[in-house]
Amino acid sequence: MAGAIWCVVEDDRKGTPKKVMAEVIGEAARLGGPVEAVWLTDKASEDGLRELGSWGATKVWLLENAAFAPYRSEVWAAALAELAAAQSPKAIFGPVTSRQREALARLAARLGVGIAADSVAFAMEGDRLVATRPVYAGKLLSKVTWAKQPWVATLRPNVFRPAESQAGKTAAVERPGVKIANAQMKFIERREELSTGLPELAEAEIVISGGRGMKGPENYVILENMGKVIGAAVGASRAAVDAGWRPHRFQIGQTGRTISPKLYMGFGVSGAIQHLAGMRTSKVIVAVNKDPEAPIFKIADYGIVADLFEVVPALTAEFKRLLEK
Ligand SMILES: Cc1cc2nc3c(=O)[nH]c(=O)nc-3n(C[C@H](O)[C@H](O)[C@H](O)COP(=O)(O)OP(=O)(O)OC[C@H]3O[C@@H](n4cnc5c(N)ncnc54)[C@H](O)[C@@H]3O)c2cc1C
Incomplete structure (x- = not known):
């Protein structure tokens, strides 16, 4: 054809x-x-x-x-x-x-x-x-x-x-010549986003996501530390974004970004349908949640029922040890 x-x-x-x-x-x-x-x-x-x-x-x-x-x-x-x-x-x-x-x-x-x-x-x-x-x-x-x-x-x-x-x-x-349309929109303000030094959410092969269970914006540093060790992007649920803990560009889900990484790890994310809409095609899903009934466990390949504040530092240390071998 x-x-x-x-x-x-x-x-x-x-x-x-x-x-x-x-x-x-x-x-x-x-x-x-x-x-x-x-x-x-x-x-x-x-x-x-x-x-x-x-x-x-x-x-x-x-x-x-x-x-x-x-x-x-x-x-x-x-x-x-x-x-x-x-x-x-x-x-x-x-x-x-x-x-x-x-x-x-x-x-x-x-x-x-x-x-x-x-x-x-x-x-x-x-x-x-x-x-x-x-x-x-x-x-x-x-x-x-x-x-x-x-x-x-x-x-x-x-x-x-x-x-x-x-x-x-x-x-x-x-190099074809094309007419340039008159833009109807003008930029009246330009914002530069500072780079986090981590991969971009939509392109990353590994994504770590933090939900309301992170308890506050100051705690995302533990996810970023893990991200630096394994080369992962850090995203968030809408609850975390609505609370002002993370900018909207990090939101995963129906009204945020759709991602499909090789590995998704959710910490303190309950797994609401609108969140799943943005990550359910991830190849391997890991969920850490202290509630054994959290819906995210229904689609997770691996689940840990525990306090994320204990699991994240332990996993980070283990990843570091394995990668430094
Ligand atoms: C039209 C519409 C669009 C939406 N779009 C989106 C979207 O794009 N993305 C999105 O994410 N949501 C979206 N939502 C919101 C969605 O319905 C949920 O409210 C939201 O995803 C919940 O976020 P969460 O899982 O972080 O919070 P919660 O549902 O409050 O879950 C927090 C979880 O953390 C666990 N937890 C608490 N403390 C700890 C701890 N110390 N260790 C381990 N686990 C812990 C709890 O057990 C709980 O399961 C949308 C809703 C609507 C109506």
């Missing part, structure tokens, strides 16, 4: 694609490609372009313009829609990130096609693409397809097998 599968690049805003792009590109290749990347940025790096090629993109459509930073969805969606109208890709994929879940929804609306948001699997059925996506807070999986192309979808991070980097594989770089 004609047309490429486009992978819209999520970068670190400093010119480097995020590693989640290896997953998006890997899945596009598994579906038969041809795989092309589309990169909207104010400044791309040569290393970044090489990386996209090494993951398997045969072409990078590079839209480099100061107007793409800071991100505004109406500017991104208009540029993507113009390029898509000219090039007719058969599919347009991007990872589930705060930018792309918005920009690709706007793009789909502009193109008059459907979007399979937060997809966790794809299959070709004849010449149709079928996407699987969780609904009802992850309780059910629904299969959807599109009435027409391009098939626009966002892919949940840490679910799809990443493409392996192949040294020497390169992508042709095309």
